[in-house]
Amino acid sequence: MTEFFSRLKEEIETKDSVVCVGLDPVPSRIPDDVSVREFNQLIIEATSDVAAAYKPNAAFYESLDPVEGGNGWDVLLETVEEAGFHAPVILDAKRGDIGNSSRRYAELLDVADAITVNPYMGRDSLEPFLERGDSGVFVLCKTTNSGSSDIQDLECDGRPLYHHVAEKAVEWNTHGNVGLVVGATHPEAMEELRETSGDLPWLVPGVGAQGGDEEAAVEHGTDSSGVGLVNSTRGIIYSGDGEARFDSAAREAAKKLQSSLNRYR
């Protein structure tokens, strides 16, 4: 097991939690007198004993207007650093490009502990990530959105495309650092996919605001040693919408999800 998954296993066991907290700051949903930096910091502090991992999505930082003495990219780097004091950090970047460019994107792993990647361009496009054996690489497989059926469900050789992606991911896992992203919004698909994907740990988004199946997420999302993550973002960080005490609301929501998921572990 690679360094990333070893650390994650320890974190899951110590905190007795498979909760991953998404950090997607939307300025309009943050109290006026709180900066994005402070918001993230307070959320991280409030959830630090429940979060087995943090997952900032790069989209929410790239688009931040240049405020607060820097731009969104600076805020992302600071958030990753801050979160990293408390749990492993997965940068949800969904990157993938040809070798030359992917090598540059892989430098994001100098900062974060793991990253999400898009498999469409194939193995060599992911090699710069895969070869960083200490880091985790979560390959998009079956995503939560309804449009995921457009391409991912296309039938190839009698099975949906995403099954082929899972098989490729198993094949690409020569460093023991590969996981899959599988949405909790497709519980019927998860059981079969667990067969195809061997013992790869999954990162399962889609519970909470997106209404995914928590039982299936835990049952199929964790590997034989109990490693896997169930992510909630809006259901945690915006649970105190409009309230000044958004951080204690986030803590409560995270604790509630932890208990709820632990029933199935």
Added chain:
Amino acid sequence: MTEFFSRLKEEIETKDSVVCVGLDPVPSRIPDDVSVREFNQLIIEATSDVAAAYKPNAAFYESLDPVEGGNGWDVLLETVEEAGFHAPVILDAKRGDIGNSSRRYAELLDVADAITVNPYMGRDSLEPFLERGDSGVFVLCKTTNSGSSDIQDLECDGRPLYHHVAEKAVEWNTHGNVGLVVGATHPEAMEELRETSGDLPWLVPGVGAQGGDEEAAVEHGTDSSGVGLVNSTRGIIYSGDGEARFDSAAREAAKKLQSSLNRYR
């Protein structure tokens, strides 16, 4: 035809060129006394009457160390602005995420005129880009790298997956602003793909350093009104490797590619 493709058509006709100049700065390949900002600016000025479009790849900016009084993201924004004075700018970002996050990535189109996107997550993941009718959206279809066969060539219903992606892209083109990314390194596949992809304009990378087929790139890559782009990056911007006059070398390389491609238009 959407605003982006109208402007591109005009640019192609005025400059008599389908050359797209990639702007992927690698600090180690830039003379010591030249900043990335200056490098890009000099390349842009030197190629401005030949470049029908510019294509900076976001990977090369996200990873730039914080130097020159800002970080790579600032340099990207400045480069897009500078290039935009001379030709339409396609941000090669290969993004795609669920609606919520994709909406944030789509804000990149506040800056650039067009963007490249990854189709794996399906139509709703691209909708925030597609619905910006004035902007161009180039969907990855068949990429230049050898690993593109891993997923893109999987046989679905008797045809490679990338043909299905091309058909979806045609279906998604309700605003007339969709194009495809098709690598010039697969000349045998391009003829058939032109049939499947209707009259969508293509952005064709892979000539130059990657050795793609220029004739096939022009013949199949342009639509019935002559709109389409053939990109070269390293073959242009690093043609003067080690020379102080990298800009005039880039100009020569771009002019040479222009002539070479114009034989087939």
